[in-house]
Amino acid sequence: MRVWIDQDLCTGDGMCEQICPEVFQLQGDGLAYVHDETGIRDGGADDPGRFVAVAAELGDEALDAVAECPGECIFIEGAASAAA
Ligand code: SF4
Structure with a gap:
């Protein structure tokens, strides 16, 4: 599963980080970004590198963050295996 955030829609409430x-x-701009060991992804919707891969053991938490996001701005790709 891969995820990215559309910062244009982010409210900055911090729910995903929690x-x-x-x-x-x-x-520092008050918005949320996805990150991994190589750093923050801040390229926006047109950046093919905007995704980070989510480790299998973090899949449930990442999906919870998607469900709770008030901006509905966390987008996922390839989450089919998370249903169970
Ligand atoms: S939960 Fe959604 S709206 Fe809130 S900070 Fe995270 S990405 Fe932004």
């Missing part, structure tokens, strides 16, 4: 800080992180 639920899964390993994947989501608020930055």
Whole structure:
């Protein structure tokens, strides 16, 4: 599963970071970004590199963050295996 955030829709409430800080992180601009060991993804919707891969053990937390996001701005790809 891969995720990205559309910062144009982010409210900055920080819910995603509270639920899964390993994947989501608020930055100095008050908005949330996805990140991994290589850094923050801040390229926006047109950037093919906007995704980060979510480790299998973090899948449930990442999906919880998607469900709780008030901006509905966390987008996922390839989450079919998470249903169970
Ligand atoms: S939960 Fe959604 S709206 Fe809130 S900070 Fe995270 S991405 Fe932004």
